[in-house]
Amino acid sequence: MAKNFVSWIAERAFRFSFDHRALITGMNLPRKVRKVQEKAREFADRELRPRALKYDGKKPTEFDWEIVRVGAREGFLGLVVPPKYGGLYSSGLMRHGMLSVSVMVEELCRACSGIGLIFGAHGLGLAPIVLSLDISFWKKYLPPMTETWDSDQPQLAAFAITEPGAGSDAEDDIGAAKAKMVTFAKKTDGGWILNGRKCFISNGGQASLTTVFSATERENAAFSWTCFVVRKGQKGFSVGRLEDKMGQRASSAAELIFEDVFVSDDDVIGPVKGGWQLNRLTLDSSRSCVGAIALGIAQGAYDHAFKYCLENARGGKTLIEHGWVKQELAEMAAKLEAARSLVYKASSAFPPEGKLSAMAKSFSSDVGMDVCSRCVQLLGPEGIERERMVEKHFRDIKLCQIYEGTNQINRLRIIEDLETEYRGSLQPYGTYDSYRLPPKL
Numbered sequence: 001m002a003k004n005f006v007s008w009i010a011e012r013a014f015r016f017s018f019d020h021r022a023l024i025t026g027m028n029l030p031r032k033v034r035k036v037q038e039k040a041r042e043f044a045d046r047e048l049r050p051r052a053l054k055y056d057g058k059k060p061t062e063f064d065w066e067i068v069r070v071g072a073r074e075g076f077l078g079l080v081v082p083p084k085y086g087g088l089y090s091s092g093l094m095r096h097g098m099l100s101v102s103v104m105v106e107e108l109c110r111a112c113s114g115i116g117l118i119f120g121a122h123g124l125g126l127a128p129i130v131l132s133l134d135i136s137f138w139k140k141y142l143p144p145m146t147e148t149w150d151s152d153q154p155q156l157a158a159f160a161i162t163e164p165g166a167g168s169d170a171e172d173d174i175g176a177a178k179a180k181m182v183t184f185a186k187k188t189d190g191g192w193i194l195n196g197r198k199c200f201i202s203n204g205g206q207a208s209l210t211t212v213f214s215a216t217e218r219e220n221a222a223f224s225w226t227c228f229v230v231r232k233g234q235k236g237f238s239v240g241r242l243e244d245k246m247g248q249r250a251s252s253a254a255e256l257i258f259e260d261v262f263v264s265d266d267d268v269i270g271p272v273k274g275g276w277q278l279n280r281l282t283l284d285s286s287r288s289c290v291g292a293i294a295l296g297i298a299q300g301a302y303d304h305a306f307k308y309c310l311e312n313a314r315g316g317k318t319l320i321e322h323g324w325v326k327q328e329l330a331e332m333a334a335k336l337e338a339a340r341s342l343v344y345k346a347s348s349a350f351p352p353e354g355k356l357s358a359m360a361k362s363f364s365s366d367v368g369m370d371v372c373s374r375c376v377q378l379l380g381p382e383g384i385e386r387e388r389m390v391e392k393h394f395r396d397i398k399l400c401q402i403y404e405g406t407n408q409i410n411r412l413r414i415i416e417d418l419e420t421e422y423r424g425s426l427q428p429y430g431t432y433d434s435y436r437l438p439p440k441l
Contacts, residue, residue, distance in 0.1 A: 086146025114250025
């Protein structure tokens, strides 16, 4: 009995040590995360890869709820949700949560990044609620949503900050201070009256719950940002234009219109005027996942290109026997592996590290753009044929350099943190107080 107990303790210690080392080095993944990876890979092979071109050809008004239903039953909507409140595979964002989301979207996006974005954007919509660390919000919003995921009508979430006149600039200190934001919430008895519009909102046309960031003061709008929960069907809330996008077409991008929408005080996430800090904390958590989306797209293009080089000949020998092709494939493989290490490291950090997350997003999307372009070039004229898939990956990758802050904005975030470090005044991450407000102008 004692021997068995000692063996059990030794095994548990080894597994803990291995999982901990895996998070630090990025050489392997914790067991729970590997389970997510295997599940997502099998799902992508079975459900997405055979239909990827079909999804890509859909009109903006066509949304495939069937694939959402299947993915919801697999648990892909609950990776950021603590198990006590209906999540699966992890303990929410605080325990391998973002790493689980990253490996999931990487695998899904190797097959179809539009479908991968649906699940990723849903997690982004729930992130402000989870990151508020307010259990009363968890109890209020999460169970009613998670209970639908085994039904024929699974609910989705969305995240809304972008406006017609304020996109990536609203995610940078100086840009936010100068941005002209039109969405405004005015205090009234028992709540707020919300007016304005948001645009390019992933899942915006389908979400049952949207976390909306709005100014509560006309001057220095970003300084007064507050996060509100708006539900589908609320009076005055409607969906406007659906964008006809170049890539990631299976996921819709919608315009959201708010016309005297009443939002109760109970539907304010975090403190009033605490939206800027909550937004930064959310993006610092999620940008590494955008890096994973880019990584998955690029890996998918590389897989197709490598197979093509194995099976097709030029000049009497297969493409892969040509020296210059070997050089191209080897260099792309090294870049993908470097991007993967950075994405996994950034996704493993909790509290999140803004600098790392911005690095993972900008570096991986730039690598992805380079890899997808090279893959199209390797296939020559056949690279622009849709049935080869690399054409789809090439269109899909561009968006990763733009959303959740353009890469230029992300590099400003990197320098912001580096400057703070070099000045010796870096504050701990993960609290409202650690995110400074935009300057008042």
